[in-house]
Amino acid sequence: MASSSSSIANASSYDVFLSFRGEDTRHSFTDHLYKTLRGAGIGTFRDNEEIRRGEEVKPETETAIKESKASIVVLSENYATSTWCLDELVLILEQRKEGNHFVLPVFYHVDPSDVRKQNKSFTIEVKGSSRWTDHNVNTWKKALTEVANLAGMVLSGSETIFLKEIVDTIYNKLDRKEVHLPPNLIGMATRYEEINSWLNQSDVEFLAICGMGGNGKTTLAKYIYDSNWRYFENTSFVENIGRRCKESHDLLELQEQLLNDILGGKKRKIPSVSQGTCKIEEALRTKRTLIVLDDIAEQSQLVDLLGTGAINAQSKIIITTIRENTKNWFKSTYSRCQEYKIKLLNEDESLELLSRHAFGSKVPMEGFEELAIQAIQYCEGNPLAVEVLASSLSNENTILYWKSRLNFLDKDFDSRIQSVLKTSYESLPSILEKELFLHIACFFIGKDKDYVVKILELDYCALSGIKTLSNKCLLSVSPNNKLMMHRLIQEMGKSLVHQESPKFPARRSRVWLSSDSYKIFHKGEGSETMEGLALDMQLLKEDKVAFKLVTFTQPSSFTKHANMFE
Known part of the structure; x- marks a missing residue:
């Protein structure tokens, strides 16, 4: 029941609200429960008044x-005879619907079906009293049915053990459930x-979000997790798996975290990865769980963490990955997967x-409208790129500074964005596929896929490589069969090549600027590492306008390949 007015002043410092029928359990079960919760460090308040005066719940109770x-x-047996308790229950269930308020029904020497169907002592009906009206009675009946349908706990056996189970459940729900959502969320709903x-x-x-x-x-x-965690028995959010999962002991730590979350905070030590997989499989069969596995890089990580066995039909598991076609990961399991490519x-x-x-408002500051549009066009809808760029622009809100900063973007690539995008490139399984990615990023965006395969298949196994790049979300093929790549990913690839030799283009593996290529040929510079360059022949023949692309596989020098140019 509600806290007294003397204790309500510090309500925000409490975790749990106790609703109970005083005459049934005040000096027995609820008293023991209160002390056990407090002993576990869970801030709890209860009503300290022996007799309620008045007929309606006080404003401080609602607070x-x-x-x-x-x-x-x-x-308990006489819970439904108290209008105070019934009104509290209605308020509690309203709060559950409106926010992240967890509700745990405890059936103390009563049958849940009696509560659900309003039988025996839970039979309520219209009476002569002004409080027992048709409207109130129907509202209370609906509330009793709703609370009885929630996942609750029924006393059987030792009360001491039962109290501990209640505390473990509450502790698990209050601990590690909410995740930090970044400010200024746009488009998530x-x-x-x-x-x-x-x-x-x-x-x-x-659900695979790729x-x-x-x-x-x-x-x-x-966002999905935070909106739904309270509807599950147990939950777990395991972040940055791809970056954390380097050695076998790293995987053991992830397994222990996952298993402890699934089992509701009960600590389990795992001796080996294979045994950990078996323990998690066993727990998943019985527990109704919401799990997020963030940044799964390979199918093997998913198998090690979850196994391949059947899971509770009411459980939901979300994975995030840079891979596509994740449905193939589930062909040998009992589970099915829905894939969602995030827009x-x-x-x-x-x-x-x-x-x-940049401005702390929903729209650009007056005078910055065109510059803001120019900035977002550079980012092409990538949220991280928008945030990073906005933070750099917010340093000084002057037109001159913004113009200078946007001009700078054409000459440099923000390292924070690049470090994120590089994870997709670094996860490519072979050197050959990395080289193919760099080749396409530098030379072949917008080109016909079949044309590219014809040129690069022999040296780079392009047909299978393009599929791998697509699965990693580094590349896409348009409906008219053209190779497409997000601008930021393309610039990341070019930046990797540029870093090979920032000052000397001839020492890089690829040269895509015609001006650089012309200078290399004009000076007769050679390279043992050059694999391709692009050259506008207009620089050499003013009467012939054509764009020529030449690729090499470890040429000893350009003089040996001069006949490749028309």
């Missing part, structure tokens, strides 16, 4: 419920609506995100 993170409803139906599909346990680095996969997973921000969303970070 207490709203400012608590969870409520325990002790449903729209994307969430597009995949919301997955949560209600009983035959599809997995796409290029920095495009909001993890943020969307956090980049549209122009309006990009403009709002940039404005919030």
Whole structure:
């Protein structure tokens, strides 16, 4: 029941609100529960008044419920005879719908079916009293049915053990459940609506959110998790798996984190990866769990963490990955996966995100409209790029500074963006595929796929390599068969080549600027490492306008390949 007015002043410092029928359990079960919760470090308040005066719940009671993170409803024999308790229950369930308020029904020597169907002592009906009206009685009946349908706990056996189980459940719900969502979220609600139906599909346990680095996969997973964690028995959010999973002991740590979360905070030591997989498989069969596995780089990581066995039909597992075609990962398992390729921000969303970070408002500052549009066009809908660029522009809100900064983007590539996008490149399984990526990024964007395969198949196994690059979200093929790449990814590839020799183009593996290529040929410079260059023949023959692309495989010098140019 509600806290007294003397204790309500510090309601925000409490975690749990206790709703109970005083005459049933005040000096017995609820008293022991209160002390056990407090002993576990869980801030709890209860009503200290022996007799309630008045007929309606006090305003401070409503405040207490709203400012608590969870409520325990002790449903004892005479609970439904108190209008105070019934009104509290209605308020608790309203708060559950409106926010992240966890509700745990505790059935103390009562049958949940009696609560659900309003039988025996839970039979309520219209009476002569002004409080027992048709409207109130129907509202209370609905509340009793709703709370009885929640995942609750029924006393059986030792009360001491039962109290510990209640505390473990509350502790687990209050601990590690919420995840930090970044400020200025833009577009997440729209994307969430597009995949919301997955949560209600009983035959599809997995959701794979895929796409290029920095495009909001993890943020969307956090948004889904934060919106739904309270509806599951246990939850787990394991971040940065690809970067954390380097050695076998790293994988053991991830398994232990996952298993402890699934088991509700019960600590389990895992002696080996294979045994850890078996323990997690066993836990997943029985626990109704919401799990997020962030940044899965390979199918083997998924198998090591979850196994291949059947999971509880009411569980949901979200993975984020730079890989596509993840449905193939589940062909040998009992589970099914829905794949969602996250959409980049549209122009309006990009403009709002940039404005919030650069100006602290939804729209650009007056006079900066055109520059803001120029900035988001550079980012091409990548949320990370927009945020990083906006933070650099916010240092000084002057037209002159913005123009200078945007001009600078054409000459340098922000290292923070590059470090994120590089993870996709570094995860490519072979050197040959990395070389193919660099070749395409420097020379072949917008070219016909079949044309590129014909040229590069012999040296780079281009047909299979292009598929790998597409699966890694580094490349895409347009409906008219053209190779397409996000501008930031292309610039990341060119930046990697540029870093091979920042001052001397002739020492790089690839040269894509015709001016650099012309100078190399004009000076007769050779290279043992050059694999390709692009040259506009107009620089050599003013009467012939043509763009020529030449690729080499470890040429000893350019003089030996002069006949390749027309």
